Amino acid sequence: MKKTEKELEGKIALVTGGTKGIGKAIADELANLGATVIVSARSLHDGNQENQFIAADLSRSEDIKQLANKILEQYGTLDILINNVGGTSAPAGGFSVLSDEDWEKDLQLNLLAAIKLDKALVPSMIERNTGVVIHISSLNGKLPLYASNFSYGVTKAALNNYSKALANEVASKGVRVITVSPGMVRTTAMETFLNSYGASIGKNLEETAQLVMDSLGGVPMKRLAQPEEIANLIGFLVSPKASYITGTNYVIDGGTIPTTI
């Protein structure tokens, strides 16, 4: 797989939550393809010094504004926006254990953070009649769970809907907007979850991973994704090769989702 040309040369890219997991893999891939990559996260993790880092807690509107302003001041514009931040702090246990605050937190992290950041940065794309916005969603947005990740899935479904509407609005203005919905990905966060959940039921990591895969109805590919596999898809989607792709939700899940999509 020889790379003969840097197809994102000269492009400015922001990856939120870009210091670890899927976000870091995406940041690395975009840098590989020649983009100038800025990553944001609440705090800096090791091993990501090659990309410019801006500290921001995207659950805070003030931080979102500052992040956008810093980028526009320094670069004047943004070509590629990867809304990767997301997650859940809600407890497992189904509908009745979720407090109003749990719902609000998940909505903030998985939906409103992306909306606010898009609002701050998409105008500069429209002005130049070019740009790509990616929303990292989750298979849970199409495949709801309830024992855990209940509010997370709901807020990702909202993100999917939002992303489609935004794509409709800005397609004629040269900006492409795409959702990517990964299934289970073997990130450090996933391994931490599998270890702690496994410990509580007396199983090791691989057994626990199998259990969770089974709870989704099975993963035909019989394994979790590597973060780099998600990053490869993003690398393609933000490139000029994907010039007719907008308003889509590309699932990447090793076949997990049981219905046609």
Added chain:
Amino acid sequence: MEKFAQELAGKVALVTGGTKGIGKAIADRLLQAGAQVIVTARSHPGQEKLKHHFIAADLTIASETVKIVGEISKQFGAVDILVNNMGGSTSPSGGFGALSDQDWENDLQLNLQSSVRIDRAILPHMVEKKSGVIVHISSLTGVLPVYESLGAYAVAKAALNNYSKSLSKEFSPKGIRIAAVSPGMVKTDTMDSYLQSLSDTSGLSVEEVTQNLISSLGGIPMGRMANPEEIAELVGFLVSPRASYITGVNYIIDGGTNPSL
């Protein structure tokens, strides 16, 4: 802009309906990536010199499928990449009442059964090697039914989507990836002559019937049809090792046309 220059080197690829339109663009793209490319069509496209190995076959006839697969495995060995691109419609426009049993059967042969047969002939070789990729070129109409024209075509494509998903459930555990790609309107010669025929029968100009067709889909947010090369880039990505976690999906590429999620 060829970045991943020879990532399909050593692979044998078969593209059905590969002498024109989307199929030709895909065949060219796979060749560019280093694959050995075989194309089928009912007839040789004339004086044009083909860069691919051409085999004449009418894949709506079962015996021809068996014959060409035998020919291919003798000459090239096992097929690594199968792009089921052939498809289309011989049905008249005019809605439900205009479609005869023969029209339904023809469109099912062209869009579903021809793929089923060629998959059946080639899958055992892939299973043996525990690797391979099959792409089914479907159509946006498979998820966005239309009725004035292409009614039977759309139904057959919906069946193809279902079939492709089902096949992925069975064969993904065996190391084979199976994906569907659903293009919206693509500017091919076939599309041009289809628009011309609509124009001839309606007395409207080609521009008017084009606009009417786009309106019947609810509009194309990107404001234009795809080029065949844009579809080929997506297929080129999907059959590459970079798409190693992608199976069982239906990737829409339609400039935002699909109005729903």
